[in-house]
Amino acid sequence: MPAPSQGIAREKAPQPGTHGSVSCPFCGLHCDDLEVRSDGRRLAVTANGCDRAKAGFEQEPPAAGMPPSIDGKPVSLEAAIARASDLIAAARLPLYGGLGTDVEGMRAVMALADRSGGVVDHVLSRAQYRNTNVLQTRGWFMSTLTEARNRADLFVIVASDVSKLHPRFVERIVSPEQTMFDAPANGRTVVLLGAGMPPSAVSGRLVGDVVDIPCAKSDVPAVLAELRAILRGAPLSGARPGGVEITALEDLAARCRAAQYAVFVWAPQALDFDGADDAVHIVSDVVRDLNKTTRAAGLSLGGNDGAASAASVCSWQSGYPLRVSFAGGVPTYDPYRFEVARMLAEGEGDLLVWVSSFGPDPTAPPATAAPTVVIGSPAIRLDTTPAVFIPVGTPGLDHRGRLVRCDSVVSLPLRRLREIGLASVADVATELAGRLPAVVAPAAE
Amino acid sequence: MLMKLKGGRIYDPANGEDGRTRDIYVRDGRIVAASPDAKVDVEHDVTGRVVMAGAIDPHTHIGGGKMTIARMMLPEDHRGSEVAHTGLTRAGTGFAVPSTLAAGYRYAEMGYTACFEPAMLPANARQAHMEMGDTPMVDKGAFAMLGSDDFLLRQMAARKDFSAIKDYIAWTMHAAQAIAVKVVNPGGISAFKFNQRKLDLDERHAHYGVTPRDVLTTLSRGLMELGVTHPLHVHGCNLGVPGNLHTTLDTIRAMEGLPVHLTHIQFHSYGTEGDKKFSSGAAQVAELVNANRNVSIDVGQILFGQTCTASGDSMRQYGNTKSANPKKWVVMDIECDAGCGVVPMKYRDKSFVNALQWAIGLEIFLLADDPWRVFLTTDHPNGAPFTTYPHLIRLLMDKGFRRDMLQKIHPDAQAASIVGSLDREYTLYEIAILTRAGPARSLGLKDRGHLGPGACADITVYPDDPNREAMFTTPEYVFKNGELIVRNGKIKKVVQGATHVARPEYDPAIERDLRDYFTRYHTVSLDNFKVADDEIIGHDKGAIIVQPTGARV
Numbered sequence: 002m003p004a005p006s007q008g009i010a011r012e013k014a015p016q017p018g019t020h021g022s023v024s025c026p027f028c029g030l031h032c033d034d035l036e037v038r039s040d041g042r043r044l045a046v047t048a049n050g051c052d053r054a055k056a057g058f059e060q061e062p063p064a065a066g067m068p069p070s071i072d073g074k075p076v077s078l079e080a081a082i083a084r085a086s087d088l089i090a091a092a093r094l095p096l097y098g099g100l101g102t103d104v105e106g107m108r109a110v111m112a113l114a115d116r117s118g119g120v121v122d123h124v125l126s127r128a129q130y131r132n133t134n135v136l137q138t139r140g141w142f143m144s145t146l147t148e149a150r151n152r153a154d155l156f157v158i159v160a161s162d163v164s165k166l167h168p169r170f171v172e173r174i175v176s177p178e179q180t181m182f183d184a185p186a187n188g189r190t191v192v193l194l195g196a197g198m199p200p201s202a203v204s205g206r207l208v209g210d211v212v213d214i215p216c217a218k219s220d221v222p223a224v225l226a227e228l229r230a231i232l233r234g235a236p237l238s239g240a241r242p243g244g245v246e247i248t249a250l251e252d253l254a255a256r257c258r259a260a261q262y263a264v265f266v267w268a269p270q271a272l273d274f275d276g277a278d279d280a281v282h283i284v285s286d287v288v289r290d291l292n293k294t295t296r297a298a299g300l301s302l303g304g305n306d307g308a309a310s311a312a313s314v315c316s317w318q319s320g321y322p323l324r325v326s327f328a329g330g331v332p333t334y335d336p337y338r339f340e341v342a343r344m345l346a347e348g349e350g351d352l353l354v355w356v357s358s359f360g361p362d363p364t365a366p367p368a369t370a371a372p373t374v375v376i377g378s379p380a381i382r383l384d385t386t387p388a389v390f391i392p393v394g395t396p397g398l399d400h401r402g403r404l405v406r407c408d409s410v411v412s413l414p415l416r417r418l419r420e421i422g423l424a425s426v427a428d429v430a431t432e433l434a435g436r437l438p439a440v441v442a443p444a445a446e
Numbered sequence: 447m448l449m450k451l452k453g454g455r456i457y458d459p460a461n462g463e464d465g466r467t468r469d470i471y472v473r474d475g476r477i478v479a480a481s482p483d484a485k486v487d488v489e490h491d492v493t494g495r496v497v498m499a500g501a502i503d504p505h506t507h508i509g510g511g512k513m514t515i516a517r518m519m520l521p522e523d524h525r526g527s528e529v530a531h532t533g534l535t536r537a538g539t540g541f542a543v544p545s546t547l548a549a550g551y552r553y554a555e556m557g558y559t560a561c562f563e564p565a566m567l568p569a570n571a572r573q574a575h576m577e578m579g580d581t582p583m584v585d586k587g588a589f590a591m592l593g594s595d596d597f598l599l600r601q602m603a604a605r606k607d608f609s610a611i612k613d614y615i616a617w618t619m620h621a622a623q624a625i626a627v628k629v630v631n632p633g634g635i636s637a638f639k640f641n642q643r644k645l646d647l648d649e650r651h652a653h654y655g656v657t658p659r660d661v662l663t664t665l666s667r668g669l670m671e672l673g674v675t676h677p678l679h680v681h682g683c684n685l686g687v688p689g690n691l692h693t694t695l696d697t698i699r700a701m702e703g704l705p706v707h708l709t710h711i712q713f714h715s716y717g718t719e720g721d722k723k724f725s726s727g728a729a730q731v732a733e734l735v736n737a738n739r740n741v742s743i744d745v746g747q748i749l750f751g752q753t754c755t756a757s758g759d760s761m762r763q764y765g766n767t768k769s770a771n772p773k774k775w776v777v778m779d780i781e782c783d784a785g786c787g788v789v790p791m792k793y794r795d796k797s798f799v800n801a802l803q804w805a806i807g808l809e810i811f812l813l814a815d816d817p818w819r820v821f822l823t824t825d826h827p828n829g830a831p832f833t834t835y836p837h838l839i840r841l842l843m844d845k846g847f848r849r850d851m852l853q854k855i856h857p858d859a860q861a862a863s864i865v866g867s868l869d870r871e872y873t874l875y876e877i878a879i880l881t882r883a884g885p886a887r888s889l890g891l892k893d894r895g896h897l898g899p900g901a902c903a904d905i906t907v908y909p910d911d912p913n914r915e916a917m918f919t920t921p922e923y924v925f926k927n928g929e930l931i932v933r934n935g936k937i938k939k940v941v942q943g944a945t946h947v948a949r950p951e952y953d954p955a956i957e958r959d960l961r962d963y964f965t966r967y968h969t970v971s972l973d974n975f976k977v978a979d980d981e982i983i984g985h986d987k988g989a990i991i992v993q994p995t996g997a998r999v
Contacts, residue, residue: 032969033971105985136774138774139774140519140776147783148782150967152639152782179966181782181967261641313573317513317517318545319537320523320538321517331530332539334525410511411570
């Protein structure tokens, strides 16, 4: 592939040795205190990595020369790019899905989708839309990781196994070694509301009471509604939703009122039950109510697979947080109509371009009858042979870049730590866009 | 290559030119002295047209997290305001909160060649620069927000040596790649995190014990001693609160001659007189501004219609959520650094309060006597989208039009305002000061905002249409670095502007304290907090221009 004129492709080869302050691309927390040893090709996390990070960084790199392919047959990168651009040019409605990439990759995919009249949507956007729906109907009151780490005296973790999706959340945010403002003498209270997080996953020097309020996930909205009613002094249903005793919710309400800075935490990806949107709605309402007298905020985690980067870049470039079609030459937004998973399931779109560059187990494209171009990490496991496969590196391992963190405020720079001879999503998408016919401008005035 | 603009009427206040007819020559992106004998490669006949430097918006929220929150929250803002892609330009959307690409195109189509994002949270600087990098056509720059960040408040509470505070200010400007520093509700964003709901000029922060007055004078003095050209950019206490004119007057007095820029001062010029306990403080504020030459202002004019307010002032924006229209809003506490509040707003000419806000802004424009200390802004998008600037210019230049508009607003607001009695009409020369020469001088952009030899050839050519709104909506030519980028209001070439920064000297030993602070408390390491040059200019995103710092003239 021709080298882009400047930037990532011109980076110097990574130096063997141990790198500090390495940002981890493998979950939306994007911890950046990792120490990673590189021999130029293989990586080892030598400090501060969770299991997820270790699995990602330490995955055996693919054999040298892992080739691109067309219909499963190895071809040159040039041939794969040429075929992919032909397929995109011929498609009436290309769907750009997955979108597991960094900011630069997403920028390039947006330009490609604009040029080719396609639809953009992220593999985790169904989860992310539990938040977006609330943002677009009522808005919310939110916090960020550093603020919560230093200030919170009460964490309410809602129906999310945070320890699984974001393994270092407790260590770094709930019970860090030091905080700027004194934690309560008896520690920070952690409430686990709804099935999700095991109480044993919450420990640390700053952790005080751990209050488990278990119930089925599907009952979480009703339980939250009861909590809100208690906080507002509204009449209660008396129904014991989810089998939770009213006394337990009254106790939680009292803790919320007494807290100086209560933080309600959830991971949208974990809220995979009917009515999950309502859970985010009601949590936001509770936070809003509490702020009339004390301080409280929400903290949504998530953002794995570059989801926060994809939504942010798409929003600033098109105005909309994904699920955008450029088919009409303008960005058209419809969160139902342009959900790529739904479109594929219902036979809409005539080409899938699937972008998935994060390991250790990159998300494969869903089954579809549409021809598929996969721009993916070599570790991706594909059930069917795509029309074109173009291997790409992982942001933060094979090339530099930036990722937006789960709180959509902070973004982290990514390093290049090894050399396995792979292009980036940005390189590939830019090259593809450059080969498409130019947009025919509307007639001049 | 030598380009000649022939026969235009030149409005170039930095060089004292008030409509004189002369030719302009451009070589290699710069304006050069007249050279009648040199071979001209390209000539544009602009006889009789009005020629100004490219316009500069010194306060417009174009990049950063709060704008993207607003974009995400308000799909209804974008529908019906789509911009189709063309062979040259990308598709975009947005009326009050346009997408980055659309904003760059629209600014250029209006003759603007530089825009400054005034509220860049250092914790969000990387994203702000990414968004500005995706804003084509115009030069960019950003002001780093300080004053509610815990590091500074800890320094002040510990009565740290002033040189350490200066080092921290300068370090932040380097780390965030800023050209200036802004303070928003000094100390108040932090105080809100401790559940304080207001923080007056001399009220103590509940945890740190410092007052907004301390924060203002510390930052202003620090910037002056560091030699940063743009004075401290102040969004004061009590934004939008009736009676805040007294806070504003006290703030000016508190500066004791230190350089200060009071931004969107319209929102800070409210009295409590009359039946509705809401009145104009414009006359008192303008009088004190006029008398204090250390003070510059921009107005933050409101214009009627739908928009969205977006501010770092989480405390006051939380207070404003009750006026949200449509009824949704976002408020955030951010990273022990700052906060934000995004509240959509619809200003109505039939609302007494909104109508009087409109009148107060105009009163300030018309009563301020030194155009070099007044910049034309709507605090985009807080008072109105930047696309309303041509309308605002007509309001300032055309008293008949202004009176017609005045007739349409709430009658009690008409009666409560002196706008109808003010005959002043801004001249083209003065508009060129408000929109070019003044902002360039204040920001320290030595080769921008003027048309003298050596200036960057950012040039806008307007038809001399007596309807000034039409004139300023559709320039005939816009040149960026000497290249024709817009012709008759349509993009002809897409370019990537530069990013302007200032880098005052400091003692790097401050990083010892900072590294300790980041390691103990932060979730980002000190090294990753800093935005690197190649993050801004990589991928063909333009150049970085380091503006000089030095003693203020």
